[in-house]
Amino acid sequence: MADNFMSLVPLKVNKSEVSSTAEKVIDWLLSQKIIKDPKTDCVLGSNDGYPPGDNYNSILNSYDHDLLGLRTNGLDVIRTREVFHNGGNGLDSICCPTCSTNIIGSDWGILIDEWYNETGKDTVTCLECKAVHSIIDYKFDPTWAFGNVGFTFWNWPSFTNQFINDLEIITRKSMAIVYGRL
Template structure:
């Protein structure tokens, strides 16, 4: 997806979310990262599963929608990446030991992939098992720890998104790959 297409699609989806009342159109400091986001709208409860959540979840100060259009590494935000799998040979590369500490000899090449993407570079490395080169966005991260893309929607501190909402959002993303990261797009 080109940056121009990412910007246009971000605006289209953002307009749908605001016009449907899922998020408020007025931007406020409600997301992490020092910029403005879109607070939950009057119909936000309709797209989340609040079972097991103490209400009102909307009162947390950083609970807005952050729309990122541009080359971004999206991450699950908790803990270390556990493993990554080669898309060619399906070999799983463990990145942590039995104590959940990073194994630096395994992690370091992937660290370069992640940092490279953030810096605007495509760091293509060969799979340690089959030696075939793998593009950054093609690695399969355990628990979808990372996703590399040009457009993302982060719903900060929202309860789990309802499957029907995820399906509608996916439809509106016009066939682009969608990865759900621990309640974040």
């Protein structure tokens, strides 16, 4: 069976803010009993994750009966520079944030490598409007996000807008939502 995931990625978190951002979110999720300690082997990959807590349904759009029965059902907190993509399920477009010109036919992958390696050469000049933006500020469809910290929920159903708003208040960042499947 394929596993679905949803990554919530606070944008523009610099490295000095990674620990505090991660801890604020984890503390709040634990206090609300949305997740629980201790971490277990409940996420894909080499990390351990936080299993769903007693109140996990409080952040879901519709009541879920199935999550607790799944082997992969936890929260993985990623604290490293990461391209949060949709699991290799393809992209429809990558558009200039100024004029929406689609650059998907270009060599954009190189720019992502530059961002990942922090070379400072991750900007692109739009051929259409001449605006200069980092590749990470382009609009990826389906959504990709780029950051130093992220929260990946495995196989959780869709979240309420209230939950996303709460996380934006807690982190003081806007939150990208990346849906994927492995």
